[in-house]
Amino acid sequence: MFAPGDRVRVANLHPPGHRRTPFYVRGKSGVIERVCDPSLNPEELGYGFSGEPRRVLYRVRFAQRELWPDYAGPAGDTVDVDIYEHWLQKTAD
Amino acid sequence: MAHEHEHGHDHDHHDHGHDHEHAHPGVQADDETAPSDYELRMLAISELLVEKGVISRDQIRRSLERLDSWQPSRGAEIVARAWLEPEFKARLLANGSEAIKDFGIDMGETVLTVVENTPGVQNVIVCTLCSCYPRAVLGLPPDWYRSKSYRSRVVKEPRQVLAEFGTVLPDDVAVRVHDSLADLRYLVLPQRPPETAGWNAEQLAAIVTRDCMVGVINPDPRSRAH
Numbered sequence: 001m002f003a004p005g006d007r008v009r010v011a012n013l014h015p016p017g018h019r020r021t022p023f024y025v026r027g028k029s030g031v032i033e034r035v036c037d038p039s040l041n042p043e044e045l046g047y048g049f050s051g052e053p054r055r056v057l058y059r060v061r062f063a064q065r066e067l068w069p070d071y072a073g074p075a076g077d078t079v080d081v082d083i084y085e086h087w088l089q090k091t092a093d
Numbered sequence: 094m095a096h097e098h099e100h101g102h103d104h105d106h107h108d109h110g111h112d113h114e115h116a117h118p119g120v121q122a123d124d125e126t127a128p129s130d131y132e133l134r135m136l137a138i139s140e141l142l143v144e145k146g147v148i149s150r151d152q153i154r155r156s157l158e159r160l161d162s163w164q165p166s167r168g169a170e171i172v173a174r175a176w177l178e179p180e181f182k183a184r185l186l187a188n189g190s191e192a193i194k195d196f197g198i199d200m201g202e203t204v205l206t207v208v209e210n211t212p213g214v215q216n217v218i219v220c221t222l223c224s225c226y227p228r229a230v231l232g233l234p235p236d237w238y239r240s241k242s243y244r245s246r247v248v249k250e251p252r253q254v255l256a257e258f259g260t261v262l263p264d265d266v267a268v269r270v271h272d273s274l275a276d277l278r279y280l281v282l283p284q285r286p287p288e289t290a291g292w293n294a295e296q297l298a299a300i301v302t303r304d305c306m307v308g309v310i311n312p313d314p315r316s317r318a319h
Contacts, residue, residue: 024221024249072250078269
């Protein structure tokens, strides 16, 4: 679905329940760093469901300045976050 | 249990909100404070599983004993070998879980992702949601790693947090924080200090401490006991 280098945006959604996408990246844009093997969906497993279908996991790299507009450090500082495919949308650069 | 080997997420995700790594059914460490709701729930479930014969007290005890036997020295041996053997280092970076089978460590489905420090990059690990940690290679996480302070601050002001550990980085070194939230576990491969030329694996492993492999400090060649 996405390839390394693609720019993506994390859905700015706030569904109830057990979610593994932290609030600080919701609505933020980053770049796919790595595509990981699909795994059982923890947001389903957490409630005793099967976790199927498996979801592709991505490592998404965010610039600190994108996450925190008042970030005082250098522009090259980043946070890599593990995010499942259903939270990601492709963006035009 | 999907992750019998690593004892990974199942256990990790039960850490929320209690300070006791080892609340057992039965014998407890001394503790003057009232148990939290989570501890009471955990104890109740544990007692029920024992009563119904699903698991035995000995199985619980054995798995805790096994977990306690995992120490950061395992990670240090892995790092030392990566420093000495380029072929092993390449395999370790490509697929950590496969490479560490050489050391008899089986992480099951959990993917050990090794991130390498370079002259221009310092990697740091955190789990902002709970306390995911590469237990199979580092053992149990230190209290500070599980603290709300570390978890909330290191993704937002990593340079200040690192400075509090004594690690002050120049601006031309990028700080790359890794928030461990899924089925990956991270291990930092520090840079080998140039002063260690000619050292053997055992000497090298001695300077690779737990905190180096979380990324909050770097190996100090002077720290080796002579």
